Amino acid sequence: MRIDKIENGIVIDHIKSGQAMELYKMLGLEKLDCQVAIIKNAESGKMGRKDIIKIDQMIDLNLDIIGYVDPEITVNIIRNGEREKVAHIELPDEVVDIIKCKNPRCITTTEQELPHVFKLTDKENRVYRCLYCESKAK
Amino acid sequence: MKHLIDIMELTVEEIDEMIAVAKDIIADPDKYAEKCKRKKLATLFFEPSTRTRLSFEAAMYELGGNVIGFSEAQSSSAAKGESVADTIRTVGAYADIIAMRHPKEGAPLVASRKTIVPIINAGDGGHNHPTQTLTDLLTISREKGRFNDLTIGLCGDLKFGRTVHSLISAMSRYENVKFVLISPDELKIPEYLKEEVLIKNNIEFVETADLEEAMPQLDVLYMTRVQRERFFNEQDYLRLKDSYILTPDKLVNAKEDLSILHPLPRVNEISTAVDDDPRAVYFEQVLNGKYIRMALILKLLEVK
Numbered sequence: 197m198r199i200d201k202i203e204n205g206i207v208i209d210h211i212k213s214g215q216a217m218e219l220y221k222m223l224g225l226e227k228l229d230c231q232v233a234i235i236k237n238a239e240s241g242k243m244g245r246k247d248i249i250k251i252d253q254m255i256d257l258n259l260d261i262i263g264y265v266d267p268e269i270t271v272n273i274i275r276n277g278e279r280e281k282v283a284h285i286e287l288p289d290e291v292v293d294i295i296k297c298k299n300p301r302c303i304t305t306t307e308q309e310l311p312h313v314f315k316l317t318d319k320e321n322r323v324y325r326c327l328y329c330e331s332k333a334k
Numbered sequence: 335m336k337h338l339i340d341i342m343e344l345t346v347e348e349i350d351e352m353i354a355v356a357k358d359i360i361a362d363p364d365k366y367a368e369k370c371k372r373k374k375l376a377t378l379f380f381e382p383s384t385r386t387r388l389s390f391e392a393a394m395y396e397l398g399g400n401v402i403g404f405s406e407a408q409s410s411s412a413a414k415g416e417s418v419a420d421t422i423r424t425v426g427a428y429a430d431i432i433a434m435r436h437p438k439e440g441a442p443l444v445a446s447r448k449t450i451v452p453i454i455n456a457g458d459g460g461h462n463h464p465t466q467t468l469t470d471l472l473t474i475s476r477e478k479g480r481f482n483d484l485t486i487g488l489c490g491d492l493k494f495g496r497t498v499h500s501l502i503s504a505m506s507r508y509e510n511v512k513f514v515l516i517s518p519d520e521l522k523i524p525e526y527l528k529e530e531v532l533i534k535n536n537i538e539f540v541e542t543a544d545l546e547e548a549m550p551q552l553d554v555l556y557m558t559r560v561q562r563e564r565f566f567n568e569q570d571y572l573r574l575k576d577s578y579i580l581t582p583d584k585l586v587n588a589k590e591d592l593s594i595l596h597p598l599p600r601v602n603e604i605s606t607a608v609d610d611d612p613r614a615v616y617f618e619q620v621l622n623g624k625y626i627r628m629a630l631i632l633k634l635l636e637v638k
């Protein structure tokens with residue numbers, strides 16, 4: 197299978213197999229007018245199978261979302277057909293309005309326009325907890 | 335420290351300092367009688383809790399201060415749908431310090447981010463209740479004279495009991511503390527507490543379903559209520575409830591200097607026959623609650 201080479205854009209690589217659609221939605225890529233390719237189950241020496249997202253345009257990506265989903269994902273910036281750089285992805289200490297608190301007893305369910313904030317409480321196990329009620333993010 | 339939202343925000347030193355002040359108040363209450371003259375405490379109880387509110391109000395009056403506020407959401411603007419943020423901005427204009435109870439978890443934290451007036455979390459749903467934990471700590475300190483080298487039994491509903499969770503977290507910072515967790519299978523402490531507090535900090539603990547068997551080794555016994563609504567079926571509740579009711583005969587093999595605590599209100603989990611036992615300190619604990627709240631108010635208002 198062949199996907200056209202990108203001249204200027206972004207390649208999100210090493211996504212765990214099956215996770216591309218979730219990431220696509222979280223990043224809001226459906227709002228883009230340019231070509232976006234989702235490649236599922238691509239062969240990968242390192243991972244066996246992986247997903248890839250190719251975006252045929254230079255856009256501002258929220259790297260915290262990618263870091264939250266999986267810091268092992270790589271983001272390649274392509275300019276003039278060449279890989280210009282690899283963005284550094286880290287597990288974010290805090291994510292704001294990326295995930296919603298699902299605890300029905302949490303103040304976020306009633307307080308007007310309160311941002312949903314999750315903090316990294318356990319780096320090793322990648323546990324995020326709601327700032328307000330400390331519920332674990334799923 | 336500007337607000338008190340979660341007991342774990344306090345350092346061990348800050349807790350020691352407040353306990354020392356509370357003990358000084360007990361020794362010489364007159365010295366503190368006018369410390370908060372012309373200051374106002376607002377008690378904002380979006381959910382009723384008469385005991386906690388009275389404790390805060392009595393504490394402020396004994397410091398010579400005044401109290402304003404409301405005791406249930408119906409009588410406040412929250413009933414009209416006002417946000418916590420707006421209520422706090424309004425009350426912050428009148429009060430010097432605010433004690434707030436709210437049914438939603440995290441509401442006091444939201445409040446603390448909207449005002450420069452110190453906020454005390456007086457209970458947010460099933461989440462935190464730091465002044466109860468301070469009360470428990472003052473009681474342990476007064477009864478035992480130390481936080482180190484203690485075997486602490488916690489009995490009853492360890493799954494939903496927020497006072498139990500906070501006490502375990504707070505006590506886990508001291509040396510050589512051992513926990514005996516006594517509960518039916520259905521009401522054991524949550525996994526995260528076991529993993530993130532006990533195991534992570536290398537703290538010795540055992541889980542058991544047998545109160546009598548655990549009794550002889552305990553220095554402190556913290557009783558909580560086993561509620562009917564926590565059980566899936568009535569038979570389980572009826573089968574188990576008596577095992578977790580403290581009666582004089584269960585105390586036969588207890589240490590002479592055991593201290594029995596309970597956050598109250600009690601329903602039937604401690605027999606009234608235990609009340610006259612010198613080891614029962616749950617009514618002293620109520621009074622300690624007022625003294626530690628006085629110390630907390632002084633600290634947050636930075637009154638020397």
Ligand SMILES: [Zn+2]
Nearest residue numbers: 297302326329
């Ligand atoms: Zn929450």
